[in-house]
Amino acid sequence: MxxxxxxxxxxxxxxxxxxxxAMVKAGAVTLVYYGLAERGNxxxxxxxxxxxxxxxxxxxxxAAEKVYGGEVVSHYIIPNPSGNVVDVMPIEYTAEVEQFRMF
Known part of the structure; x- marks a missing residue:
């Protein structure tokens, strides 16, 4: 799955x-991507x-909303991304994060 x-x-x-x-401390999840979205987001x-x-x-x-000046612009959860989304978007487990992968 x-x-x-x-x-x-x-x-x-x-x-x-x-x-x-907060995300990696709250749930058994692996951080797979971090980056600049646009306009300082x-x-x-x-x-x-x-x-x-x-x-x-x-x-x-x-946690983000508790930071002084912190604002969540958007959030989204995809329960079951299709294979082509995983292949194209930067959300795959890389060798860099594999050691932290939660099973």
Missing amino acids: PAAVGTIETVGFPAVLAAAD FIVAVRGRVAEVNVAVAAGIE
Whole structure:
């Protein structure tokens, strides 16, 4: 069964850092992507079991909004991404994150 994907987009770096930290601490998920979205917005993506991703994204949103000036622009969870989405988007488990992969 493919791993779910959860993403959070925030305004500014401190909020996305807080979100990423809370996400990996709250659920058995693996951080698979972090990057600049646009106009100073940042995005973080995690993968794992659907229930774990749901918990992680909720915790990430809460943490990001507690940061001074932190704002969550958007968030989304894909429970079962198709193979072509995984092949094209930067959400695959890479060798860099494989050691942290949650099964």
